[in-house]
Structures are given as C-alpha cells and as structure tokens.
Amino acid sequence: xxxxxxxxxxxxxxxxxxxxxxxxxxxxxxxxxxxxxxxxxxxxxxxxxxxxxxxxxxxxxxxxxxxxxxxxxxxxxxxxxxxxxxxxxxxxxxxxxxxxxxxxxxxxxxxxxxxxxxxxxxxxxxxxxxxxxxxxxxxxxxxxxxxxxxxxxxxxxxxxxxxxxxxxxxxxxxxxxxxxxxxxxxxxxxxxxxxxxxxxxxxxxxxxxxxxxxxxxxxxxxxxxxxxxxxxxxxxxxxxxxxxxxxxxxxxxxxxxxxxxxxxxxxxxxxxxxxxxxxxxxxxxxxxxxxxxxxxxxxxxxxxxxxxxxxxxxxxxxxxxxxxxxxxxxxxxxxxxxx
Amino acid sequence: xxxxxxxxxxxxxxxxxxxxxxxxxxxxxxxxxxxxxxxxxxxxxxxxxxxxxxxxxxxxxxxxxxxxxxxxxxxxxxxxxxxxxxxxxxxxxxxxxxxxxxxxxxxxxxxxxxxxxxxxxxxxxxxxxxxxxxxxxxxxxxxxxxxxxxxxxxxxxxxxxxxxxxxxxxxxxxxxxxxxxxxxxxxxxxxxxxxxxxxxxxxxxxxxxxxxxxxxxxxxxxxxxxxxxxxxxxxxxxxxxxxxxxxxxxxxxxxxxxxxxxxxxxxxxxxxxxxxxxxxxxxxxxxxxxxxxxxxxxxxxxxxxxxxxxxxxxxxxxxxxxxxxxxxxxxxxxxxxxxxxxxxxxxxxxxxxxxxxxxxxxxxxxxxxxxxxxxxxxxxxxxxxxxxxxxxxxxxxxxxxxxxxxxxxxxxxxxxxxxxxxxxxxxxxxxxxxxxxxxxxxxxxxxxxxxxxxxxxxxxxxxxxxxxxxxxxxxxxxxxxxxxxxxxxxxxxxxxxxxxxxxxxxxxxxxxxxxxxxxxxxxxxx
Numbered sequence: 001x002x003x004x005x006x007x008x009x010x011x012x013x014x015x016x017x018x019x020x021x022x023x024x025x026x027x028x029x030x031x032x033x034x035x036x037x038x039x040x041x042x043x044x045x046x047x048x049x050x051x052x053x054x055x056x057x058x059x060x061x062x063x064x065x066x067x068x069x070x071x072x073x074x075x076x077x078x079x080x081x082x083x084x085x086x087x088x089x090x091x092x093x094x095x096x097x098x099x100x101x102x103x104x105x106x107x108x109x110x111x112x113x114x115x116x117x118x119x120x121x122x123x124x125x126x127x128x129x130x131x132x133x134x135x136x137x138x139x140x141x142x143x144x145x146x147x148x149x150x151x152x153x154x155x156x157x158x159x160x161x162x163x164x165x166x167x168x169x170x171x172x173x174x175x176x177x178x179x180x181x182x183x184x185x186x187x188x189x190x191x192x193x194x195x196x197x198x199x200x201x202x203x204x205x206x207x208x209x210x211x212x213x214x215x216x217x218x219x220x221x222x223x224x225x226x227x228x229x230x231x232x233x234x235x236x237x238x239x240x241x242x243x244x245x246x247x248x249x250x251x252x253x254x255x256x257x258x259x260x261x262x263x264x265x266x267x268x269x270x271x272x273x274x275x276x277x278x279x280x281x282x283x284x285x286x287x288x289x290x291x292x293x294x295x296x297x298x299x300x301x302x303x304x305x306x307x308x309x310x311x312x313x314x315x316x317x318x319x320x321x322x323x324x325x326x327x328x329x330x331x332x333x334x335x336x337x338x339x
Numbered sequence: 340x341x342x343x344x345x346x347x348x349x350x351x352x353x354x355x356x357x358x359x360x361x362x363x364x365x366x367x368x369x370x371x372x373x374x375x376x377x378x379x380x381x382x383x384x385x386x387x388x389x390x391x392x393x394x395x396x397x398x399x400x401x402x403x404x405x406x407x408x409x410x411x412x413x414x415x416x417x418x419x420x421x422x423x424x425x426x427x428x429x430x431x432x433x434x435x436x437x438x439x440x441x442x443x444x445x446x447x448x449x450x451x452x453x454x455x456x457x458x459x460x461x462x463x464x465x466x467x468x469x470x471x472x473x474x475x476x477x478x479x480x481x482x483x484x485x486x487x488x489x490x491x492x493x494x495x496x497x498x499x500x501x502x503x504x505x506x507x508x509x510x511x512x513x514x515x516x517x518x519x520x521x522x523x524x525x526x527x528x529x530x531x532x533x534x535x536x537x538x539x540x541x542x543x544x545x546x547x548x549x550x551x552x553x554x555x556x557x558x559x560x561x562x563x564x565x566x567x568x569x570x571x572x573x574x575x576x577x578x579x580x581x582x583x584x585x586x587x588x589x590x591x592x593x594x595x596x597x598x599x600x601x602x603x604x605x606x607x608x609x610x611x612x613x614x615x616x617x618x619x620x621x622x623x624x625x626x627x628x629x630x631x632x633x634x635x636x637x638x639x640x641x642x643x644x645x646x647x648x649x650x651x652x653x654x655x656x657x658x659x660x661x662x663x664x665x666x667x668x669x670x671x672x673x674x675x676x677x678x679x680x681x682x683x684x685x686x687x688x689x690x691x692x693x694x695x696x697x698x699x700x701x702x703x704x705x706x707x708x709x710x711x712x713x714x715x716x717x718x719x720x721x722x723x724x725x726x727x728x729x730x731x732x733x734x735x736x737x738x739x740x741x742x743x744x745x746x747x748x749x750x751x752x753x754x755x756x757x758x759x760x761x762x763x764x765x766x767x768x769x770x771x772x773x774x775x776x777x778x779x780x781x782x783x784x785x786x787x788x789x790x791x792x793x794x795x796x797x798x799x800x801x802x803x804x805x806x807x808x809x810x811x812x813x814x815x816x817x818x819x820x821x822x823x824x825x826x827x828x829x830x831x832x833x834x835x836x837x838x839x840x841x842x843x844x845x846x847x848x849x850x851x852x853x854x855x856x857x858x859x860x861x862x863x864x865x
Contacts, residue, residue: 191371196406198366203378203409205484207362239365286447289410292484297451298406311371321368 007121013084014101021086021099034064034100037313038123040131040151042138045073045106051305052134058306060100063313066124067102070115072135075108082106112143120150128152128316132309136161148174153181155312159189164227165333172330181318186227187325188308192300193262193279193287194235200277200291209276212269213240213247219254219264225336227329228262234328235321236267249332261302376804378409379517380476380485384463384503385494386416386427390524392434394555395494398796400435401442403452407801411483413455415475419462427458440794455483463495463503469510476512487516490803493523501540513544522551522803525616526607527812530828531821538814551803552812556617556724557624558795558802561758563810565624565726566638568752568760575750576629578730579705585747586710587625588727588863589618591754592719596666596676596843597693602684609695610663610831613715615824619646620812621754622711625726626701635809639816646819650700657830664694664848666718667839676718676843690836693717696851697827698858710858714851718843723865724754738773746777749863 039059043052049071056067086099103122107115123129131151133139138147139161148154161167175182201207216236218229225233233249240247254263264280277291287300367375381399383391402408416427432453436444459475461468480487491507493500500523507513513521521541528534541550556562569576578584591613597604604612620642627645630637652660667678680687694716701711732747749763760782765775793801802810840848846862855861 192406194366194368195372198364198368198372199375199406200410201364201366202375203411203484204362204486205378207364210362210365235366242365243362283447286445291410294410294454294483295451296410297447299404299445299448315370319370321370 007118010082010084010103010122014103017084017086017101018099034060035066035124035127036063037065037127038068038129039063039065039313040068040070040119040123040129040147042070042072042131042133042135042147044135044137045071047071047134055304055306055309056102059309059313062310064100065130066122067100068105068119068122069102070105070107070119072112072138073106073108074137075110077108077110109137109141112138112141113146115143116146116150119147123150130155130313134160148180151180153183153312153316155183155185155309157185158227159186164225164230165330165336168227168230168326168330168333172326175323175326181316182326183312183315183319183322184227184231184326185305185308185312187231187322188311189303190228190232190235190262191311192303193232193265196279196287196289196298196300197236197265197277200289206277206291210240210243210267211245213245213267213276214270215248215250215268215272216240217250217252217264217266217268218262219252219266221254221261221263223253225251225333227333230329230333230336231325232262232265234332235325236265237332238324238328251336373405373407374801374805376407376409376412376801377488378411378484378486379488379490379804380413380415380479380483381490381492381800381804382415382417382472382476383492383494384417384499385496386458387418387420387422387430388494390494391416392431393438394794394796395492395800396431397435397439398794398800400439400449400452401794402797402801404442404445404448411455411485413457413479413483413485415472415479416456416458417461417463417468417472419460421460422458424457428453428456431456463499463506466506466509469506469512473510473512473515476515480516485517488518489515489520491519491521493521497524497526497529500537504540504544508544513549518549518806519545520549520551520803520806521545522553524553526611527552527616527817528821529607529611531818531825534817534821538817547814548808550814551808552814552817553799553803554616554620554810554812555795555799556754557620557810557812558797558799559754559758560793560798561752561754562621562624563798564758564760565621565752569625570629581706581709583730584706584709585729585731586712586858586860587622587729588712589621589625589714589725590727590863590865591618591715591724592721592846592865593715593717594719594722596718597679597682597685599683601679601682604693605679605685605689605691608692609715609717610692610697610824610828614695614697614713615820616812618713618715619649619820619823620816621726622649622699622713623816625728625752626706626711628705633809635807635811638809639811639813643813643816643819645701645703646816646823648701648703648706649819649823650702651823651826654826654830657827658834660698660854661827661831662694662696662848662851662854663692663831663834663836664696664716664841664851665689665691665836665838666693666716666841666843669718669843669845671844678839678843679717680839690838692831692836694719694841694847694851696847696854698854699823710860712855712860712862714847714862716841716847719846720844721865722756725865726752726754727863728752729860729863738775746775 041052082103082105084103086101129151130153131148132155134157138144139156158167158171171182171184201210216233218233220226220229229251237247237249264278266278267276268274269276280288281300282288285299285301287298289296383395385391399414432449457479476489479485493503513519528537569579623642623645627641630641665679668681669676679685679693680689696714699711699713728750730748746765751761753759762780763777766778767773767775799810852862
C-alpha cells in the first residue's frame with residue numbers, strides 16, 4: 001500500500017485480473033465480464049466490511065457493475081491506497097463464470113479532495129455512475145459535492161445522518177442545486193407501506209372516502225418522529241392535496257421492535273378519531289390493514305440494504321414522487337414542534 | 340375542490356358519485372409499485388378440479404402474499420360437490436400448501452386471504468344455479484366491497500362451456516354494476532366450426548373484449564421476454580427476417596406420457612393439444628411485426644395478422660410437410676414404459692398423434708421462404724420448450740476452409756426449464772493459427788434477476804383482473820390457428836399411420852429428421 005494511487009495502474013491491474021481469471025476458468029466456457037454501471041460505495045473504515053461486501057455481491061447478478069468501494073479513515077495525513085479483485089458467480093450449473101470488477105480504495109480524510117480525480121477515470125465509459133454514500137461524515141465534508149458530481153444518482157440513508165429537520169433541508173437544497181437524481185433509503189424503506197396504502201384506494205368505494213380524511217397520524221417507535229415518519233406524512237398530505245384536501249399531520253410514539261421504526265399509519269375522518277383506513281405493523285414482519293370493516297394481512301419484512309439498493313438501482317432517472325415528498329417533508333419537519 | 344353543500348347527507352351522496360366518476364387514486368407511484376389491481380370477485384366454475392387446486396388457488400394465494408390483490412378480493416368456487424365455505428377453505432389450504440412453488444406458506448396471510456373464499460354447490464346444467472350465483476355474488480359484493488366486478492373462470496370440461504355461457508346469459512349474470520369478464524381455458528373448440536360455435540355462444544352474453552381465452556404459454560416470463568428482446572433492443576430486429584434467418588425451430592417436448600389422461604388425449608392428440616394453440620402462439624410472437632404501441636389490441640392485431648399469414652397447406656402438401664407420431668413401449672433407465680396404446684383408457688388401435696412435427700411457411704415479405712419447424716411430443720427424452728433461430732452462415736469460409744469454422748450463429752430462446760437466452764457464435768481459439776470454436780453468450784432468467792418469476796397463472800390472472808388482454812387469445816387468432824391446423828388434421832384423419840413409430844424416450848420418428856433433411860436442415864438437440 002502506498003501513499004498515492006494512479007488510476008492508470010489500477011486499470012492495468014484490472015486488465016491483468018481478467019487475463020488471470022480467463023486462465024483459471026475450466027474448459028471452453030470462459031469467463032463472462034458483465035457491467036451495467038459503476039457503483040461507487042463510500043463507507044467508513046469502521047463499517048462492517050463483510051456485510052457491505054455481501055450486499056455488493058448480492059446486487060451483482062441483477063445489477064452487474066464495476067464497484068468502487070471507498071473506505072474513509074479519519075486521519076490527517078494524506079493517504080490513498082487501492083486494490084483490485086473480482087466478484088464472480090456461476091449461474092449456469094458451473095458451466096460459465098460471470099465476473100464483475102471491484103476496486104477498493106482506502107482514503108484518509110485529508111485525501112478526500114483528491115478522490116474525485118482518482119475515481120472519475122475509473123468509472124466505466126458510457127454507463128451510469130451511482131454513488132451510494134453510507135458515511136454521514138463524507139456527506140458533510142466540503143469535498144462531497146465534487147464526489148457527487150461524478151454520479152448521475154446519489155443514494156443516501158438519512159436515518160443515520162442526524163436530526164430530521166436538518167438533513168431533510170440539506171437534501172432538499174442539494175437536490176434543487178444539483179439537479180441530479182437523489183435517493184434516500186429512508187424513503188425506499190416505505191415503498192411496501194405506501195404500496196399497501198395505495199392498494200386500499202384502488203377500491204372505488206374506499207377512494208370515495210378520501211375527501212373525508214382530516215388528518216394523517218403516523219406512529220413510530222421513537223420519542224420524536226424520525227425521517228421516515230416525515231416522509232410518510234408528507235407523501236400522504238401531498239396525495240390528499242391533489243384531490244383538494246387539506247389534512248393535518250400528527251406524529252405519535254409507539255412501542256415497537258426496532259427503534260425509529262414506523263409502527264402504524266392512520267387516515268382519520270373528520271371527527272379526528274375514527275380511522276378511515278389504517279396499517280399497522282404486527283409481529284415485526286407483517287402488516288395488518290384495516291379498512292371498511294375488513295381486516296387483511298400482508299407480509300412486510302424489514303428490508304435489507306440489499307433490497308433497498310436493488311430497488312434504487314432499478315430506477316436510473318429522477319423520481320418525481322420522492323422529490324415532491326422531500327420538499328413537503330422538509331417543510332413539515334421544520335415546522336414540527338417536537339424538534 | 341369539491342363544492343360545499345348545506346345538507347350533509349346529500350353532500351356525501353353527491354361526493355360519492357362525483358368521486359366514483361372522476362377521482363384518481365392519488366397515491367399511485369408506478370415507478371416503484373407493482374401494477375395495482377381493482378377490487379373484484381372471481382367466480383370459478385370447476386372449483387373442485389385439478390386446475391383450481393394445482394394452479395389457480397396457489398397463484399391467487401401467491402398474489403395475496405405479494406400484496407397484489409385488493410383488500411376485499413373474493414373467490415366464489417362452484418362445483419357439483421356439496422361443501423361449506425369452511426370446507427372449501429380447508430380443502431384449498433391443503434392444496435395451496437401442496438402445490439405452491441418456490442414460495443413459503445404463511446398461516447396468517449392464508450387466514451386473511453381465506454376470509455375471501457366462498458363456495459356454492461350446483462350443477463352447471465341446472466338453470467336454477469345461475470340466479471343463485473348472481474344473488475351470492477351480490478351478497479359477497481356487500482361483504483367484501485368488490486364493486487360489482489366479477490371475473491368468471493371456466494375451469495371445467497370444455498363440453499360445459501356453452502351451457503355455462505347460456506346459463507349466465509339467461510340469469511343476466513353477464514351484466515352488473517361493475518365490469519364482467521370471462522376466462523376460458525383451452526381447448527377453444529376442437530376445429531374451426533366448433534370454435535366459431537363457442538365464440539358465438541359466448542358473444543351472446545359477453546362482448547369479445549370481455550372474453551379472455553387463456554393460453555398459459557403466453558403468460559410465461561420468457562415468452563413475454565421475446566417481445567422485450569425483439570422490440571426493446573435495436574440490434575436484433577434488423578436481422579429478424581428472411582435475409583438473415585435461415586430457419587426457425589420451435590420445440591415443446593415432454594418426457595412424461597399421458598399420465599392417466601389417455602381417454603381425453605386420444606381424442607385430442609399433439610396437433611390439437613399443443614401445436615394449435617401454444618406453439619402457434621409462440622410462432623406468432625417470434626415472427627410478428629412490431630406493434631405501434633403496447634396496448635392489448637395493438638399487440639394482438641399484429642399476432643393475429645401473422646397467424647393469418649401462415650400458409651394453409653393443400654391436402655397434397657400435408658404428408659410432405661408434416662409428421663405424425665405415436666410412442667411405443669420402451670425401457671428408459673431400467674424402467675419399462677408402456678406405449679401409448681398400452682396406456683389405460685386408450686384404444687389399442689388408436690391413431691392418435693402423441694408427436695407432431697410440422698413445417699410452416701409464413702407468406703409475408705419478412706418471412707417468405709423461411710421454414711418454421713414446430714414439433715411437440717410426449718415421451719421424448721426430456722422436458723424442454725425452446726425456440727432456436729438459426730442464422731445464415733458467413734458467406735465465405737476464409738479461415739483455412741475448415742468446415743468447423745463456418746458454423747452458423749444460433750439464437751436460443753429457452754421457455755422452460757432454465758428460462759433464458761443464449762447466442763452461439765464463433766471465437767478464435769487462443770494460439771497460433773485461425774482455429775475457431777463455438778462459444779455461448781448466456782442470459783439466464785433465474786440467476787440474472789435474483790427474484791422469483793411469477794408463474795404464468797399469476798401473470799394471466801392479474802392481467803384479466805386489470806383488464807389487460809395482451810397475453811390472451813382473441814377470436815380471430817383462434818380461428819386463424821384452426822384454419823391452419825384443420826387442413827392438416829383433415830388429412831391425418833383420413834390416413835392410416837403405421838403406429839407406433841417412435842420408441843418412448845427418443846426424439847420422435849425418423850420421418851421428422853427426413854422432413855428437415857429435405858431442406859438441408861437437422862433438428863437441434865435441446
């Protein structure tokens with residue numbers, strides 16, 4: 001490991017890697033190189049390397065990519081180091097091996113301003129670049145916008161990024177300024193919840209009740225509402241405003257299995273008490289939907305990082321629903337008296 | 340904004356009417372959500388039969404598990420056997436647990452799903468059944484908020500299709516507050532005349548747009564992927580014509596025999612059972628022109644146009660371009676396997692085709708002169724369905740004139756098992772000299788997309804509930820298929836074949852190899 005790295009050398013090492021993989025392969029099947037994007041993953045050095053490696057490996061069959069994992073080390077001395085290896089799998093009964101490249105870069109904080117110049121030549125030409133920033137520290141470093149500029153899409157997880165009002169405003173401002181696609185895994189975690197709610201109102205009878213909704217109540221397992229709660233409330237308010245409603249958002253605490261986890265969502269009638277529709281988490285992995293006297297259950301497993309990233313990587317462009325919700329959530333969080 | 344009214348009752352009523360007419364679900368997010376389905380009741384005729392137990396209920400449960408069905412979704416099972424709702428639910432629970440594929444069974448999800456399962460006993464030939472059915476559906480509508488939408492599913496013997504259609508018509512059950520649709524399982528008649536009769540009876544009650552003739556092959560992910568492959572990519576379509584394609588082989592092979600269905604099968608045969616519907620639909624999907632949009636009738640128009648372009652054989656052309664086969668006894672892997680004529684319920688002199696191979700030509704500008712070889716059979720060496728598109732070889736062997744250096748490119752679209760796509764091409768062997776070797780570029784559905792693919796019935800049931808008929812067969816398509824097949828069947832019916840002509844466990848009669856050899860081709864071994 002040296003103190004600096006040269007992109008040309010890494011590219012050369014990758015070329016050597018493919019030659020050696022080809023030599024190792026048995027028979028005539030050979031090795032198939034697969035790539036549909038560059039996935040840059042920014043993590044803290046203390047982050048669980050094995051878990052991240054497993055997530056990236058799980059993503060590869062569906063989203064084969066050149067993965068560039070950047071590990072940040074809190075150090076003042078400028079330091080950059082890199083190694084190259086491959087993620088391979090054999091999907092066809094060991095007939096043929098499919099491989100993706102992975103580059104691992106270790107960088108000290110002091111070297112962050114140099115990073116963009118190193119990563120840019122390592123991205124695969126003509127294919128999209130996605131930056132998955134798992135490090136709150138990097139997000140707040142002045143050099144972050146430079147890194148983000150490499151990518152067409154930036155994925156964050158705001159649940160780890162501090163208090164909701166601040167991070168929602170920061171993200172909303174960043175989105176407006178940069179004009180690139182932004183994703184937040186805290187929002188992605190709500191997809192199955194939101195889908196269940198949308199499903200209720202596919203029924204015309206239930207749909208006709210929507211104008212009667214006077215308030216949305218979001219219960220979470222935390223003292224103050226987390227980002228997910230604001231997203232959920234903002235999305236519901238935005239939807240209800242589309243049909244001429246002006247409901248209020250209410251946030252409450254609930255006892256649940258995981259801290260900060262969304263526990264229940266109610267759409268309340270004009271009396272502010274009667275629930276027109278509700279979804280609640282039961283037994284930690286299922287959702288109970290109550291509407292119009294009917295009770296239904298659906299599986300609602302807590303999504304893994306793999307499932308969340310898989311969903312985000314399937315959306316290459318901008319997400320208008322998220323962008324609208326983010327703006328409403330930022331306003332909602334700023335005005336919330338809890339905070 | 341909705342207007343404000345002074346009298347609350349009137350306001351509510353008016354609001355409901357206005358909303359019903361104009362409100363769109365404001366929570367939809369098509370970028371992330373799966374397709375949402377409207378509320379409805381599914382009335383299954385033949386609810387005690389194999390198809391319901393093995394395919395329909397497991398598919399519906401799976402859709403519920405995946406949160407794809409509306410909260411009030413209901414199933415009303417009908418058959419002759421007397422059963423309570425509870426007994427029906429228990430029976431279905433056992434079946435779903437047994438026949439659910441690649442998927443866990445969750446007791447809580449089942450309990451919630453089973454609340455929407457109902458049952459009524461009755462004879463489809465009894466007129467009294469239909470008003471009672473209509474009343475029960477209204478009762479369920481009140482209980483489950485199904486909005487009066489009903490999907491009827493004919494999972495009975497084909498001979499009951501017309502009596503059921505007539506019964507529904509007499510009770511006016513084909514019309515209601517919401518939409519009404521009917522799903523019909525194959526066979527759609529046993530020849531052109533009977534198919535037209537069936538359609539005529541269905542049309543007395545349902546408009547053609549409400550009739551969903553199901554061909555489960557079209558619901559398979561990989562059959563749908565043919566459309567994505569052809570029309571979602573720019574590089575293949577320019578090659579997809581008589582200038583570059585040498586010939587096409589479509590194979591649907593089964594390793595099993597008639598499995599106790601000998602009596603039924605000896606009346607049907609491979610030509611009617613497989614080629615008339617599944618294989619001709621696949622051929623149409625492979626060869627159709629691109630549709631202007633992906634709307635159901637736009638796609639079906641193109642498929643139908645293609646089917647109507649298939650050359651109908653003259654009687655004197657039939658035996659030259661077709662091969663009928665029937666398997667005889669054999670020993671496979673140390674096990675003695677009976678021939679078709681030795682199967683229970685089969686006439687010892689049966690002239691039924693358990694194997695059919697046909698050479699079709701499509702008379703249009705794109706495909707003129709390109710043979711489409713279709714074959715389907717029982718007791719073949721393995722279960723496989725695939726399409727092999729063989730391209731013309733390079734015009735000149737410039738690499739040492741070695742024959743192995745001019746192997747034609749082959750594109751394989753595998754429907755089942757191991758769904759996927761492979762492209763075979765030549766590559767230089769490393770080292771001195773220009774020695775080429777064939778290599779394969781593979782795309783495997785299962786491993787390339789980590790998630791489980793929906794079964795054909797999940798896809799097709801969902802489509803019928805949503806009202807998307809793209810993957811369903813329209814009347815004109817059925818009639819075009821029968822037009823092609825009747826010409827062959829008529830000659831076969833008047834020919835005494837020397838059956839059996841292939842041993843169980845082999846790739847069919849040698850006459851099928853000869854049929855291809857006449858045009859310089861050989862069957863690909865899947």
